[in-house]
Amino acid sequence: MTGAWLRSREAGVAGLILLTVAAVGTINPRFLSVENARDILIAASPGLIVACGATLVIVLGEIDISMGALMGVCAAVLGKLVSAEHAGLPVWLATLIVLSLAAGIGLINGLLVTVARVPSIIATLGMLTILTGVGDLLMAGETIGGFPDSLRAFAIGHVGMLPMPVLVALACLAAFTVLTRETALGRRIYAVGSNAHAARLAGLPALRLKVLAFTLTGLLTGVATLISAPQLEVIEAGFGRQFELFVVTAVVVGGASMSGGAGSIAGSALGVLLLSLVRTALIFLQLGIGATYWERAIQGGFILAAVLADHVSRRRRVQR
Amino acid sequence: MLLETRDLGKSYGTVRALIGVSVSILAGEVHALIGENGAGKSTFINLLAGVVHPSSGSISIGGEVLEPGSVRASEAAGIAVIHQESTAFQHLDALDNLFVGREPRRWGCVLDRPRMRAEGRRLLAGLGETLQEGRPLAELSVAQRQMVAIARALSVRCRLLVLDEPTASLSARECGALFAAIRRLTAAGVAVLYVSHRLEEILALADRVTVLRDGSHVETRAAAGLSKDDLIRSMVGREVQEHGHGAPSAPGAVRLAVRSLSRSPCFHEISFELRAGEIIGLAGLVGAGRSEVAAAVFGADRPDAGSVLVDGRALPPGDVRAAIAAGVALVPEDRQHLGLVLPMTVGENLVLAVLASLARGGVRRMSAEAAVAAEQMKAMAIKADSPAVPVRTLSGGNQQKVAIGKWLAAHPRVLILDEPTRGIDVGARAEIYRLIRSLAAGGLATLVISSDLQEVLGLSHRILVMREGRISGELSRQDATQERILALAMPQEAAVAGVSP
Numbered sequence: 001m002t003g004a005w006l007r008s009r010e011a012g013v014a015g016l017i018l019l020t021v022a023a024v025g026t027i028n029p030r031f032l033s034v035e036n037a038r039d040i041l042i043a044a045s046p047g048l049i050v051a052c053g054a055t056l057v058i059v060l061g062e063i064d065i066s067m068g069a070l071m072g073v074c075a076a077v078l079g080k081l082v083s084a085e086h087a088g089l090p091v092w093l094a095t096l097i098v099l100s101l102a103a104g105i106g107l108i109n110g111l112l113v114t115v116a117r118v119p120s121i122i123a124t125l126g127m128l129t130i131l132t133g134v135g136d137l138l139m140a141g142e143t144i145g146g147f148p149d150s151l152r153a154f155a156i157g158h159v160g161m162l163p164m165p166v167l168v169a170l171a172c173l174a175a176f177t178v179l180t181r182e183t184a185l186g187r188r189i190y191a192v193g194s195n196a197h198a199a200r201l202a203g204l205p206a207l208r209l210k211v212l213a214f215t216l217t218g219l220l221t222g223v224a225t226l227i228s229a230p231q232l233e234v235i236e237a238g239f240g241r242q243f244e245l246f247v248v249t250a251v252v253v254g255g256a257s258m259s260g261g262a263g264s265i266a267g268s269a270l271g272v273l274l275l276s277l278v279r280t281a282l283i284f285l286q287l288g289i290g291a292t293y294w295e296r297a298i299q300g301g302f303i304l305a306a307v308l309a310d311h312v313s314r315r316r317r318v319q320r
Numbered sequence: 321m322l323l324e325t326r327d328l329g330k331s332y333g334t335v336r337a338l339i340g341v342s343v344s345i346l347a348g349e350v351h352a353l354i355g356e357n358g359a360g361k362s363t364f365i366n367l368l369a370g371v372v373h374p375s376s377g378s379i380s381i382g383g384e385v386l387e388p389g390s391v392r393a394s395e396a397a398g399i400a401v402i403h404q405e406s407t408a409f410q411h412l413d414a415l416d417n418l419f420v421g422r423e424p425r426r427w428g429c430v431l432d433r434p435r436m437r438a439e440g441r442r443l444l445a446g447l448g449e450t451l452q453e454g455r456p457l458a459e460l461s462v463a464q465r466q467m468v469a470i471a472r473a474l475s476v477r478c479r480l481l482v483l484d485e486p487t488a489s490l491s492a493r494e495c496g497a498l499f500a501a502i503r504r505l506t507a508a509g510v511a512v513l514y515v516s517h518r519l520e521e522i523l524a525l526a527d528r529v530t531v532l533r534d535g536s537h538v539e540t541r542a543a544a545g546l547s548k549d550d551l552i553r554s555m556v557g558r559e560v561q562e563h564g565h566g567a568p569s570a571p572g573a574v575r576l577a578v579r580s581l582s583r584s585p586c587f588h589e590i591s592f593e594l595r596a597g598e599i600i601g602l603a604g605l606v607g608a609g610r611s612e613v614a615a616a617v618f619g620a621d622r623p624d625a626g627s628v629l630v631d632g633r634a635l636p637p638g639d640v641r642a643a644i645a646a647g648v649a650l651v652p653e654d655r656q657h658l659g660l661v662l663p664m665t666v667g668e669n670l671v672l673a674v675l676a677s678l679a680r681g682g683v684r685r686m687s688a689e690a691a692v693a694a695e696q697m698k699a700m701a702i703k704a705d706s707p708a709v710p711v712r713t714l715s716g717g718n719q720q721k722v723a724i725g726k727w728l729a730a731h732p733r734v735l736i737l738d739e740p741t742r743g744i745d746v747g748a749r750a751e752i753y754r755l756i757r758s759l760a761a762g763g764l765a766t767l768v769i770s771s772d773l774q775e776v777l778g779l780s781h782r783i784l785v786m787r788e789g790r791i792s793g794e795l796s797r798q799d800a801t802q803e804r805i806l807a808l809a810m811p812q813e814a815a816v817a818g819v820s821p
Binding site: 178 | 369371391392395401403407408409410411412416420421423425429430431433
């Protein structure tokens with residue numbers, strides 16, 4: 001059992017994380033501080049949360065690339081609903097509206113893929129484009145600020161040592177780990193992704209599972225917005241942009257197969273951590289403006305390496 | 321009586337896969353279902369399983385009519401099916417595979433792992449297997465996976481267990497364990513519907529045998545006293561119809577020579593020669609490795625060993641372009657996906673194989689293409705309003721003519737046709753036969769792969785029969801009968817030791 005784990009993708013990514021921490025820590029010891037670790041975890045939280053849903057979608061053999069744009073829309077709507085200069089609604093009501101909106105968009109994605117049979121990459125690409133436009137329309141070139149203190153307190157608050165966003169992320173990870181490993185629902189999701197034909201013969205409700213996965217991804221995107229947007233003084237246009245690439249990359253790096261059936265919440269979480277770590281590490285390496293460009297290149301390298309590793313291991317299995 | 325089908329039928333478009341089958345299955349019996357490829361066995365099973373919806377008739381079990389076309393209803397009624405194709409979930413472990421879809425649960429949603437484990441151990445122990453937990457099924461052996469599938473079926477309290485070719489990948493010892501499990505089930509009153517090509521197995525195991533032919537129910541009789549030859553005769557039928565085949569013109573020089581071609585695990589040591597003007601029929605059951613041989617000859621797959629010679633010159637292995645350049649053409653089995661580009665026009669499809677040679681400096685020459693397309697449409701008697709209509713809109717027979725005509729435009733020296741008349745109606749069939757014969761008379765060396773015995777007998781000058789990846793025999797046109805071909809095609813018993821009670 002231990003031997004098998006050491007050969008797993010999760011172990012590989014965990015090893016890369018340790019290696020990165022050790023290497024960057026040697027060059028710049030300040031990287032190893034508690035504050036930095038906390039900052040990295042806070043920054044990783046939205047990714048950790050949304051990756052839970054994205055993992056289900058990818059395990060089912062589908063993909064969702066509308067999360068970033070949805071985050072932008074959610075942030076804009078949230079700002080407009082709660083800020084004193086706009087609607088000024090109570091926080092609980094605004095939260096409820098944002099979560100329903102996010103889940104509703106996810107539901108539409110799911111229905112497009114299952115009922116209308118639009119390939120998921122096209123359906124969510126369309127959604128991405130629409131939501132980007134809606135977000136820009138809502139922002140109208142301005143910024144939205146003035147979150148009430150109660151909401152900001154939630155997003156930057158602590159429970160003991162743990163920042164609130166990290167706590168929410170951990171709760172999501174725990175819930176989805178149980179869901180995928182210990183419930184009938186979770187095992188059925190893996191079964192449908194593993195062999196759609198056999199799933200049909202076993203009478204599994206493939207379409208309903210897909211709708212659920214997309215809806216959960218939408219809902220989690222709403223949650224991620226609620227814990228990240230109020231950290232900022234003001235929301236600017238472009239909030240959440242390319243977040244979907246970050247999440248999908250992390251999930252694939254974490255061992256999920258684009259052809260479905262394989263992947264784990266733990267792996268995806270490690271993938272998010274690795275990519276977040278790289279982002280911060282590049283800043284600590286003091287590359288200046290180049291850091292952003294390097295981040296893109298490294299992210300791209302990771303996704304290609306992950307897909308290649310998946311391909312090679314599958315070919316080896318077939319040959320046996 | 322446990323289960324009864326009344327006038328059960330299924331049509332796909334104009335193709336009638338199953339026609340008015342009325343069969344009854346008794347509790348506690350092993351009921352064998354046999355028939356040639358395409359006789360309707362799979363359709364019958366899929367109807368029982370609720371995977372497809374019947375076009376006519378009904379199924380009743382235990383006196384109650386079964387809701388048609390519902391997997392859940394069939395399962396709830398106690399019908400468990402082990403399908404021939406892989407229905408396992410490769411990414412999940414044995415335990416998840418056993419229970420997915422009907423997991424024992426606590427509090428409504430959380431898996432009851434201890435119960436799954438205990439029950440999984442018990443089920444597999446009944447089959448002489450041990451439970452391998454935590455390893456994805458892809459890492460287990462074929463036989464272990466098969467046992468998991470059977471254990472899955474046994475995990476429901478089933479009244480009828482349907483086994484579709486369960487021993488195809490099992491060793492003798494594993495077959496023995498399976499047969500023992502079957503006997504234990506029938507002793508407990510479960511009925512087993514057993515589909516197999518292994519006739520000796522059936523004679524040893526079955527109480528009664530139902531024979532299907534061309535979608536129709538031929539007969540159901542007690543297995544006691546029957547011989548293998550009786551079964552083959554019943555599967556084939558008596559009305560062997562002559563196709564009025566002209567005598568083979570004197571065959572010319574050897575065009576295609578295949579020497580000891582092997583590609584594990586699909587086929588081994590395949591050798592034959594095909595002469596100019598000759599038509600060889602390659603017969604065998606689905607899965608015997610015939611299409612795989614064709615793919616290797618054509619260079620689409622790389623063989624492990626052996627060589628392919630065209631006009632005495634060896635082709636480089638695994639090189640489609642070299643094979644085409646040497647004059648080999650392959651019209652594949654799956655016409656719609658592999659043979660044609662459906663949204664493109666008839667004319668565009670017809671010139672696909674010669675695009676490069678018609679072009680000048682890499683630029684297409686429309687006039688030359690139009691001339692070739694018109695010529696082929698006329699030669700092949702393709703019924704289409706013009707070369708400009710999409711291939712998709714043609715009938716199956718005319719589509720097949722386009723698929724063949726596409727290659728003829730390249731003036732091939734060796735033509736391989738894989739199931740040339742599958743899904744084509746009788747009239748168009750005759751036309752395609754005429755075409756194949758006239759091409760051979762013109763000197764083309766032709767290899768026809770077909771599961772339709774009458775087609776093989778009607779077209780071929782010589783017949784090669786494949787069984788489990790090897791050539792099991794060669795028959796001349798004069799010696800060949802449907803019975804002899806089938807006897808060569810049916811798998812040899814590896815498992816006889818395990819069969820005897």
